[in-house]
Amino acid sequence: MTRFRLTVEYDGRPFMGWQRQAHGPSVQQAIEEAVQAITHEEVTLHAAGRTDAGVHALAMTAHVDVERPITPFRLADGINAKLRPLPVAILSAEIAAEDFHARFSCIGRRYLYRISNRRAPLALDAGRAWRVPVPLDAEAMDEAAQLLVGRHDFTTFRSAHCQAESPVKTLDRLAVRRIGDMIEIAAAARSFLHHQVRSMVGCLELVGRGKWTKADLKAALDARDRAALGFNAPPDGLFFVAALYPAP
Amino acid sequence: MTRFRLTVEYDGRPFMGWQRQAHGPSVQQAIEEAVQAITHEEVTLHAAGRTDAGVHALAMTAHVDVERPITPFRLADGINAKLRPLPVAILSAEIAAEDFHARFSCIGRRYLYRISNRRAPLALDAGRAWRVPVPLDAEAMDEAAQLLVGRHDFTTFRSAHCQAESPVKTLDRLAVRRIGDMIEIAAAARSFLHHQVRSMVGCLELVGRGKWTKADLKAALDARDRAALGFNAPPDGLFFVAALYPAP
Structure with missing residues (x-):
């Protein structure tokens, strides 16, 4: 298992917000589905902040755990390819410490x-x-x-x-x-x-x-x-x- | 007849360009139709530059002649109301000299x-x-x-x-x-x-x-x-x- 730290840019307009919602599209769901399409694993994304509908991010930090071996570079490129044409982009991906938590480690x-x-x-x-x-x-x-x-x-x-x-x-x-x-x-x-x-x-x-x-x-x-x-x-x-x- | 000088901001993405085209929407046509809806006059807009499809403007200068008495303030507000929801906005309108020409006077x-x-x-x-x-x-x-x-x-x-x-x-x-x-x-x-x-x-x-x-x-x-x-x-x-x- 590798924990990846992702830096994410998004335009909040088409989304109900960051967090997964039953009643509409979310940034979290869009990225989770992109990761799942690449890894064929059920994944959960955690973010530093759960922005509301219509709120944007220049650089949101999130993390996700992946079992399958993959480089950060290929993960970021793969997610970005799957996200198209949604206005969400992975600016960078890097391997994080196992105890890194995008939300709880954030100071x-x-x-x-x-x-x-x-x-x-x-x-x-x-x-x-x-x-x-x-x-x-x-x-x-x-x-x-x-x-x-x-x-x-x-x-x-x-x-x-x-x-x-x-x-x-x-x-x-x-x-x-x-x-x-x-x-x-x-x-x-x-x-x-x-x-x-x-x-x-x-x-x-x-x-x-x-x-x-x-x-x-x-x-x-x-x-x-x-x-x-x-x-x-x-x-x-x-x-x-x-x-x-x-x-x- | 009053000549108005308009300063225009637009997002070029939905348009075939500034200039009126037979085959698609243009910024010129959008503004001309807005002016016509307000004044019930056939008008022609002249601009400092005729930008291509997808090109934007922070502050394009244009001019238009209007017969009906109207203040610059009401003209700008009226055009903006008619333009909605297109991404075109009249930032300012002012009365120009009769010999002012947005294209030919531009230095x-x-x-x-x-x-x-x-x-x-x-x-x-x-x-x-x-x-x-x-x-x-x-x-x-x-x-x-x-x-x-x-x-x-x-x-x-x-x-x-x-x-x-x-x-x-x-x-x-x-x-x-x-x-x-x-x-x-x-x-x-x-x-x-x-x-x-x-x-x-x-x-x-x-x-x-x-x-x-x-x-x-x-x-x-x-x-x-x-x-x-x-x-x-x-x-x-x-x-x-x-x-x-x-x-x-």
């Missing part, structure tokens, strides 16, 4: 959220950004974002379906910057609650348009109540950027 | 060509970059590109369907740079021959993979013969970036 996760702050519809970024037509103050958003950095009870920013044991998480970084019409929000933490990034972005958007002050954001955090949430940003703008692991 | 055109230099298929950049799996030497490509800068007879880099009167053009800039896996080629000139950018990129790719030397590229240019062309790069990676006009 850091990074997300990027893109807001296209313009009036015109998105022709080139359709499905890849959240379009907000009213002008947003990115500096005010960045300032408010710093209130969320650190160790907090993020119940306000947690989906009702969240399976995490505790709502207390440490947010390492939440940085907002404007590049022309695009506002990029970078988030980093050991782990996130379900919908946490989209919930935080939704509230920051309210700050950006002047509907919420910093104090409103602080009050929402302190309320520890989902009902205090301003808004859940749509999945389109969210990208899983990277999973971090201890050096071997 | 500079800028293109960007994106090569994704990696083995894995493109999940997020499918249709938006040319994937080249063998490693390319971007510095060698940039050095060779400088041979093409300046005033030359570009017959070698001209499509058989090119309608330009002369194959002599002045290329102002051709710059190649690598950003991670992506190689970006920026081209600027007053005007380009049909297929010129894709033809130049195709030859630079041969230089990048070591199949051609600088001398081979020079010989191809000097041959002034389409048969000396190395390769025509696919449309996927090509973006019309901007059209320049004299200050009013």
